[in-house]
Amino acid sequence: EPALKLVDRLEQLKDVYNVDFTYNHTLLAPVVLPSNFKCDNLIHCINAIKEIAPVKFVKNGANSFMIIPVRQNITFTVVDSETEEFVSNVTIRINSGEERFLYPIKSTYTIKNLFPLDSVHIHSAFYNTIHMKAMDLNELKSPLRLQHEMIHLNEVQITDYLTRGVNAKISDNTFQINMESLGLLAGETDGDVFNVVKNIPGVHTPSGKPGSLNFRGNTFDHSLIEIDDIPIYHNGHFFGAIAPYNPTTVSKIEIQRNTLSAKWGGRVGGLIHMTTKNKVPDSTSYTVQANTVYAGATAEVPLVKDKLALYVAGRSNYPGVNSPKLRAFSNLNFQGSRLESVANDVNSDYFKVGFYDINSKLIYDINENHKATISYINIQNRLSAVLEDSDDKDNRDFRDLYLDNWGMTIKWEGTFSDRLSAQARVSTSSLYIDNKSEGFSADVRSSFEKYSNTINDTRFISEVQLQLNENTTLETGYTLTDYNLRFDQRNDENRVDSRRDQNALTHSTLIVYNKNWNDKVTANLGMHADYFEPNKRFYADPRLSVNISLSDALYLKTSAGRSHQFIQKKLRDDFDDFNDQSQFWYLPDATTSVLEGYQAMIGALYNRSGWLFDVELYSRNTKNVTVQTNTSTLEEGKLKSKGADLFIKKRWNNFESLFSYSLSEVDTEFDTDLPIFFDQRHILHVTGLWHLDPFNLAVTWGYFSGMPVVVPDFDEDSNTSQNSLDIAYTERFPSMHQFDVSATYGFTNTKKSWKGIVGLSIVNLFDQDNIVNIFQNEPPVDEPYRKTIGFAPNLQFSIHF
Numbered sequence: 001e002p003a004l005k006l007v008d009r010l011e012q013l014k015d016v017y018n019v020d021f022t023y024n025h026t027l028l029a030p031v032v033l034p035s036n037f038k039c040d041n042l043i044h045c046i047n048a049i050k051e052i053a054p055v056k057f058v059k060n061g062a063n064s065f066m067i068i069p070v071r072q073n074i075t076f077t078v079v080d081s082e083t084e085e086f087v088s089n090v091t092i093r094i095n096s097g098e099e100r101f102l103y104p105i106k107s108t109y110t111i112k113n114l115f116p117l118d119s120v121h122i123h124s125a126f127y128n129t130i131h132m133k134a135m136d137l138n139e140l141k142s143p144l145r146l147q148h149e150m151i152h153l154n155e156v157q158i159t160d161y162l163t164r165g166v167n168a169k170i171s172d173n174t175f176q177i178n179m180e181s182l183g184l185l186a187g188e189t190d191g192d193v194f195n196v197v198k199n200i201p202g203v204h205t206p207s208g209k210p211g212s213l214n215f216r217g218n219t220f221d222h223s224l225i226e227i228d229d230i231p232i233y234h235n236g237h238f239f240g241a242i243a244p245y246n247p248t249t250v251s252k253i254e255i256q257r258n259t260l261s262a263k264w265g266g267r268v269g270g271l272i273h274m275t276t277k278n279k280v281p282d283s284t285s286y287t288v289q290a291n292t293v294y295a296g297a298t299a300e301v302p303l304v305k306d307k308l309a310l311y312v313a314g315r316s317n318y319p320g321v322n323s324p325k326l327r328a329f330s331n332l333n334f335q336g337s338r339l340e341s342v343a344n345d346v347n348s349d350y351f352k353v354g355f356y357d358i359n360s361k362l363i364y365d366i367n368e369n370h371k372a373t374i375s376y377i378n379i380q381n382r383l384s385a386v387l388e389d390s391d392d393k394d395n396r397d398f399r400d401l402y403l404d405n406w407g408m409t410i411k412w413e414g415t416f417s418d419r420l421s422a423q424a425r426v427s428t429s430s431l432y433i434d435n436k437s438e439g440f441s442a443d444v445r446s447s448f449e450k451y452s453n454t455i456n457d458t459r460f461i462s463e464v465q466l467q468l469n470e471n472t473t474l475e476t477g478y479t480l481t482d483y484n485l486r487f488d489q490r491n492d493e494n495r496v497d498s499r500r501d502q503n504a505l506t507h508s509t510l511i512v513y514n515k516n517w518n519d520k521v522t523a524n525l526g527m528h529a530d531y532f533e534p535n536k537r538f539y540a541d542p543r544l545s546v547n548i549s550l551s552d553a554l555y556l557k558t559s560a561g562r563s564h565q566f567i568q569k570k571l572r573d574d575f576d577d578f579n580d581q582s583q584f585w586y587l588p589d590a591t592t593s594v595l596e597g598y599q600a601m602i603g604a605l606y607n608r609s610g611w612l613f614d615v616e617l618y619s620r621n622t623k624n625v626t627v628q629t630n631t632s633t634l635e636e637g638k639l640k641s642k643g644a645d646l647f648i649k650k651r652w653n654n655f656e657s658l659f660s661y662s663l664s665e666v667d668t669e670f671d672t673d674l675p676i677f678f679d680q681r682h683i684l685h686v687t688g689l690w691h692l693d694p695f696n697l698a699v700t701w702g703y704f705s706g707m708p709v710v711v712p713d714f715d716e717d718s719n720t721s722q723n724s725l726d727i728a729y730t731e732r733f734p735s736m737h738q739f740d741v742s743a744t745y746g747f748t749n750t751k752k753s754w755k756g757i758v759g760l761s762i763v764n765l766f767d768q769d770n771i772v773n774i775f776q777n778e779p780p781v782d783e784p785y786r787k788t789i790g791f792a793p794n795l796q797f798s799i800h801f
Helices: 006-017 040-052 132-136 191-195 324-334
Strands: 020-022 054-061 064-069 074-077 077-079 092-093 099-100 109-114 119-123 130-133 144-146 164-170 175-178 224-227 249-255 273-275 285-293 294-304 308-317 351-367 370-388 395-415 420-439 444-469 474-489 498-519 521-532 537-549 554-565 593-610 611-628 633-650 655-670 672-675 683-693 695-704 737-747 755-764 771-774 785-787 794-799
Touching: 006 040, 040 054, 092 109, 109 132, 119 132, 130 132, 191 249, 191 273, 285 521, 324 683, 324 794, 611 655
Parallel strands: 020 064, 077 144, 224 273
Antiparallel strands: 054 064, 074 109, 092 099, 092 119, 119 130, 164 175, 175 249, 249 273, 285 294, 285 794, 294 308, 308 351, 351 370, 370 395, 395 420, 420 444, 444 474, 474 498, 498 521, 521 537, 537 554, 554 593, 593 611, 611 633, 633 655, 655 672, 655 683, 683 695, 695 737, 737 755, 755 794, 771 785
16 A cells, blocks of 8 residues: 555544544644554554654543644754864754754754754855755764855855854955844844944944944944935934834845945945845734833735735834933933933923834835835934023023934836846935024023024936856946035024025946956956036046955955045034034035045955954045034044954854954044044954853953043133133043943744744943043033943843744
C-alpha cells in the first residue's frame, strides 16, 4: 500500500470511531505514515501514531482529542568550511517566518522549540545559505560547514558594525541601517533614529541633545536629512529632544559621514536618508508602542493582495502628563532662558508642551517591474507658558511657540531590463515656525514680540541607472528645486514690523560612474552640478571615493570632494536651540554667501575572527560661513575640522565589546583662528552588549574632553558685563563623562501570533554635572553655565500583532 499522510489517516479515524481531532493542519500536513502502518482500535492507533510521528494526543472531551506537536531544542556549531574557524554571526529563518539573529553560548548555537519537519534556513554574511529540515540538523554529529559565497566587492557589507542591523558598506563608506532588525544601544530602547545615528563614530551631540547632530565638525544644518525624499529643516520634537521619525515605519537609513556621492547635493556636511517600509504585506498587522514620554500605533494593511497596501502610523505625547525623561529634556532645553523657572513643571497649569507626528504611505505594485508610492508626514510641536512677576502678580508674560512641518512625495520607480532602471518623484516639504511673546500688566498689553519663518521646498527629481557591464554602472539625473522662504518680525517696543521674502530656483544635474576592477578595487567617480538662479552662477562639484580589497578581511578606503549649500542657518556661538533666531533659515543674499565645502578621508578596515578595526583620518573645510553674535554682528569666515576616528569591536559568543575614540580639532577662521565653542579634542566611548535571549543589555561609558570657555560679549546698555560673571575656568571647561544603560525583554505567545518588548533605559545614570558653555544671551550671574542632560530614565513597551 502507498504511504498515507497523517492528516488523511486522522480523517479516517474520525469517521470510523466518531471522534474529533483538533490540530494544526499546515504543520502536520508533511507528516507521512509508513505504508505498513496498521492498527486495530482507536487507542492502538493513537499509540502507534505517537511512536512514529512527533506528536502527542491530549484528551479534551468525551470523544475529542487535541494533537500537539512535540518540539525540542536543537544545538549545533557552525564553522568555515575552508579555515575550520568558528562562525560567530548567523541568522536563521524557520519555514517562511522572519529572519532573526542567533547568538552562540560557548561557541554553540541553540534553536528552541523546533518541530522535526520545520525547514531551517541558516545564513551568515559572505557564505551560502544552508537549507535543511530540523530533524536532519538534530542528527548532525559534526559542525555545520558554511561554503563561501561569491560576492562582488561593491556588494560587501560589514554586518552588525555597531549592533544588530547596523551595517557598513565597503564600496561607498556608508552605513546601512535596517530598522526592522535593529539591536539594542545604550540610552534608548525604542529605536529612536537620533540615538542610532549619534553612535556612529565621528557623529556626536556636543550639547547632549539627541537632535543636535554634529558630523565631524559640521553642524546639524549642514547635513541633509530626508525621509522618503522629503527634506527636513528642524531637529525634531521638543527642540531636538526626540526624533520625529516613527521607528515602526522607518525601514532603512543610509548614513554618510564622509564626502557625499554626487547623487546628493545641497549640503556641505553629512547625510541621513530614511526610507519607510516599501512592500505590500501578506496580512494586516498592528504595532502599539508606549513609553513615559509618548505613545503611538501603526497599522499595515494590504488593500489588494500583492498589489496595494496602506501604512498609517501616529505618535503623541501625553497631554497634561509629566515624566522624569520629559522633565530632563525640559531642563536641558530651557536652562538659562526665561522659562527656566517653570521648566521643571512640564504640562502644569502655567507650562504646557505638546507634539505629535503622523506617517502614511500608499504602495502600489503595478507589476513586477514597476512600483508607485505616495508618502506623507506631518510633524507638529506646541509650547505655551505663563510667567508671573514674583513681586507683582498682575505682571505676566505669555510665551507661545508653534512648529508645523508637513511633507509629501509621489514616486514612481521602474525596471526596464536587467541593465536599465529609472525613478521619478515629486516631493514637497513645508515648515512653519512661529514664536510669540506678549507682556501684560493687569489686562493691558505692555509688550509684543513675534518671529515667524516659513520654508517651502518643492522638488522634481529624475534618475536613471544603466549597467554597462557586470563591473560598471552609470547613473545620471536631474533635479529642479524651488525654494520659497518668508521671515516675519514684529517688536512693538523697538517699533519693528518687517517681512522678508526669498525665492530661488536651483537646477541640479548629476553623473556617477561606478567601476569594479576584479573585485580588488572599486571606484565611485561623480560630478554634481548646480545652477542657482538668483545669482546666475554655476557650481560644479567633483566627488571621488576609492576602496581597495587587500584580502577578504582587510580594506583600504579614501574619498574626497567638494560641495555647495544654498539654504542655510547662521552659525551661532551657543547651543541655544530655544533662541528665536537660531531656528531660522536663509538663502544667499547680500549678507550671506553660498557655502562651499571640501572634504577628504583616508582609512582602513579589518574584519576577521570576531575582531573589527576601523580607522579614518579626515579633513574638512567649509568656506563662506556666516556667524551671528548676540550683538547682531555678521561676519563671514571658515569652519575647519580635522581628526581621526578609531573603532574597535570584539565578539565573544553572546557578548560584544565596542571601543570608539575620536580625536578632532574644529576651528573657526574669522580674522583669527579660534576653536569653535563646541570643539572637543577627545571623545571616547566604551560599550558592552549582552545578548541573553530573550533578555538584552547595553551599557556605554563616554568620556569627553572639555569645550572652550567662551565669555559672551554684552551690549553697551546691558546691566551685566563680563566682570559681573564669576567664571572659574579659563581656557576650557572640565572634562565630562556619562554612563548610559538600556535593557529589554522580549516575549511572545505559544502560537507566536504576537510578540512584545518591554524596555528600561537610563541616560546619565549617575546624574553627572557636565558643563558645555556659558549662556551667551544675558547669562545669570550666579549660574552662567549651560550643561548637558541630567538623569533621564524611561520605560518602554511595544507589542506587534
